[in-house]
Amino acid sequence: MSIWDTIIIGAGNAAFCAAHEAREKGASVLMLECAPEAENGGNSRYTAGAIRFAYDGVDDIRALCPDLSEDQIAITDFGTYTEEQFFDDMFRVTRYRTDPALCERLVRSSRDTMHWMRDKGIRFLPIYGRQAFKVDGRFKFWGGLTLESWGGGEGLVDAHTKIARESGVKIRYDTRAIELLTDGHAVTGVKVRHKGHIEELGAKSVVVAAGGFQASPEMRTRYLGPGWEMARVRGSRFNTGEGIKMAMDIGASTYGNWSGCHAVGWDYNAPEFGDLDVGDGFQKHSYPWGIMVNATGRRFVDEGADFRNYTYAKYGRIILNQPDQFAWQIFDSKVTHILRDEYRIKRVTKVTAPTIEALAEKLEGVDPQGFLDEIKAYNAAVDTDTPFDPNVKDGRATKGLSVPKSNWANRIDDGPFEAYQVGCGITFTFGGLRIDPDTAQVLDNGLSPIPGLFAAGELVGGVFFFNYPGGTGLINGSVFGRLAGTHAAPR
Template structure:
C-alpha cells in the first residue's frame, strides 16, 4: 500500500495541527505557506495564545501544565470550567446560532486536543497576567479562561513548527496556493505559485487552513458592510480569502455569519496590518473598569455588560459605527492599577490630566462640553452602595442613563485621569465553508467533497456576532486535528 499524500494550505495553528495529525496516521504531508518564513504563522503569530478548554478542576490543569507547582496550586483558585459551562457560553454569546454539532465537538474535544498538543511539545501555562486578580491573598481566575501557550501566539507557531520538522513534515514558504485541482474523483491536488513559477502538486487530500478574509479590503466591504474598509487589521496581511475563493469556485457550500467578524478596540494609530514586534499589544481590553466615549463625548456601550472575554470581540464593531470610527477609554486612579500590560507599551495614544475639565480639552476629536455633561450625568448615576469587585459581575451599576453600565461602575472623580484612543481592529471573519463532523468540506448539495477538508478561521457556522475569548485557537486545533486524522485515514481507501 503506497503512502498517501496530504497537502495543508497555511502554516498557522489549525494548519500545523492538521499536518501533525495526518503525519501521525502515516501520511506524507506537505505544508504550503503563502508568507515568507519571517512572517509565517498566519493570525496565530499575532495572538496572545489564550486557549479556552473545558476542565473539571486543578488536577486536569496540572496534566496540561506539569510545571505548575504545589505552591501555585495552593495559592490559586482555578475553579472548574465544565463542558456544560463552555457550551453554554458558546451558545449564549453567539445568540444560539452556533451549529450544535460542531459546537459540541469543539467543546468535547477541547481538553483531549490540548493534551495531544502538549504531547507534541506545546507548553501551556496559567494566564495569571490577564485573567486573574488577587483576592484575600489568592489568585482567582474569572471568565472561564485559564490556559495560554508559553510564549503566546509566536510561541505556539514555534512549538508546532518544531514538531512538524521533527516528524519530517515539509513546509514550503512563499508558496501561494491559487486553485484546487479536481475532477470526478474529487480533489487531486493544488496549483501553487512560488518564486514566479506556477506548478501543480498532486495529493490524495487537501486541507484548507488559510484563515479568514479580514485582510481583503474589498471583501470586508462587500460582506461586512460600509466602513469596514476603514478598520485596522489586527493580524497577518496574507489572510485575504484565498481558501474561501478556491473552494467556492468549485462548488463548496458557504455558511455562517458572513456579515460578522471578531473585532476589538484597537490602538487608533496602529498600522494597517498587524506588527509582529507589538503583537496583540495594540488591543485595549480593560474598558469594563472605565467608560468609552465617542466624538460627541457620549457613552455608547455598556462597558460592564459582562466579563471582557464575552464582549471584546463585538465591541470593535460598535466603535467602528461611531463618528470618525474612534472612541476614548477613560479611567481614574481607583482602577488604573487594574489596567492590563498593553496600556503600558510605547505605541499608545494616551493623554492624562489632573481634572476632568483639563482632560476634556485633551481628547482629540471630542466635544469637550458634551464630554463634561456626560461625565456629570454618569457620576451621579453610579450606585456607590454596592461594593466594587473586579473578579465577579458585581452588580455595581448605574441607573437612569440612556446606556446604563451594569457592572463595575465607579465614579470617575479621582485624578489624575488617563484616556486612551481606540478604533476598530478586525481579528478574523466568521463566514466560511461548511464542514461536517469529520471536517470534510460540503458542496452546495450538502455532500462531502472527496479529498477536501477545512479547519480554523475559514470554517463557518461556529461563531456568530461574537465568541468566547480563547475559543478561536482551540477551534483551529480541534478541527485541524480532526481534518488531519480523517484525511489520512480516508485516503487509505479508494474513493
C-alpha cells in the same frame, strides 16, 4: 508532478494540528505558507495565546501545566469550566445560532485536544494578570479562560513548527496556493505560485486552513458592509480569503455568519496590519474598569455588561459605527494599576491630565462640553454602596442612565486621569466553508462531501455568529485541524 499524501494550505495553529495528526497516521505531509518565513504562522502568530477548553478543576490544570509549583496552586482558585458551561457560553454569545453539531464537536473534544497538544510538546501556563486578580492574597480565575500557550502566539507557532519538522513535515514558505486541482470528481492537488513560477503539486487529499478574509478590504466591504474597509487588521496581511474562494470555485458550499466577524477596540493609530514587534499589544481590553465615549462625548455601550471575554469581540463593530469611527477609553487613578499590560506599551495613543476639565480639552475629536456633561451624569448615577471586585460580576452598577453600566462602575473623579483612543481592529471573519462535523470534509452545494477536500480554522463557517467567547478561536482551530488531519490521511 510530485504526489503527496496530504497537502495543507496554511501554516497556523489549525494547519499544524492537521499536519501533526496526518503524520501520526503515517501520511507524507506538505504545508504551503504564502507568507515569508519571517511572517509565518498566519493569525496564530499574532494572538496572545489564550485557549478555552472544558476542565473540571485543578487536577486538569496541573496535568496540562506540570511546571506549576505547589505554592502557586495553594494561592490560586482555578475553579471549573465544565462542558455545560462551555455550551452555555457558546449558545449565549452566538444568540443560539452556532451550529449544534459543530459546537458539540468543539466542546466535547476540547479537553482531549488540549492533552493531545500537550503530549505533542505544546506547553501551557495559567494567564495570571489578564485573567485573574489577586484579592485577599488569592488569585481567582474568571470568565472560563485559564490557560495560554507558552510565549503567546509566537511561541505557539514556533513550537508547532519545531514539532512538525521533527516529525518529517515539509514546509514551503513564499508559496501561494492559487487553485485546487480536480479530476472532475475529487481534489487531486494544488496549483501554486512561488517567486513568479507556477507549478502543480499532486495530493491524495488537501486540507484548507488558510484563514478568513479579514485582510481583504474588498471582501470586508462586500460581506461585512460599508465602512469596514476602514478597519485595521489585527493580524496577518496574508489572510485575504483565497482559501475560501478556491474551494467555492470547485463548488464548495458556504455557511455561517458572512456579515459577522471578531472585531475589538484597537489602538487608533495602529498600522494597517498587525506588527509582530508589538503583537497583540495594540488591543485595549480593560474598558470594563472605566468608560468609553465617542466624538459627542457620550457613552454608547455598557462597558460592564459582562466579563471582557464575552464582549470584546463584538465591541469593535460598535466602535466602528460611532461618529468618525473612534472612541476614547477613560480611567481614573482608582483603577489604572489593574489595566492590562497592553496599556503600557510605547506605541500607544494616550493622553493624561490632572483634572477632568483638562482631560476634556485633550481628547482629540471629542466635544469637551458633551464629555463633561456625560461625566457629571455618569458619576451621579454610580452605586457606591456595592463593593468593587474585578474578579466577579460585582453588580456595582449605575442607576437611571439610558446607557447603563451593569458591573464595575466607579466614579471618574480621582485624578490623575488617563485616556486611550481606540478604533476597530478586525481579527477574523465568521463566514466560510461548510464541513461535515464528523470528518471536517468540505461539503459541496448539494451538501455532499467533496472527495479529498477538508477544512479547518477561521475559514470554517457556522461556529461563531455575532460574537465569540475569548480564546475559542485557537481551540476551534485545534479541534477541527486535528479532525481534518485524521480523515485526510490516506487509509
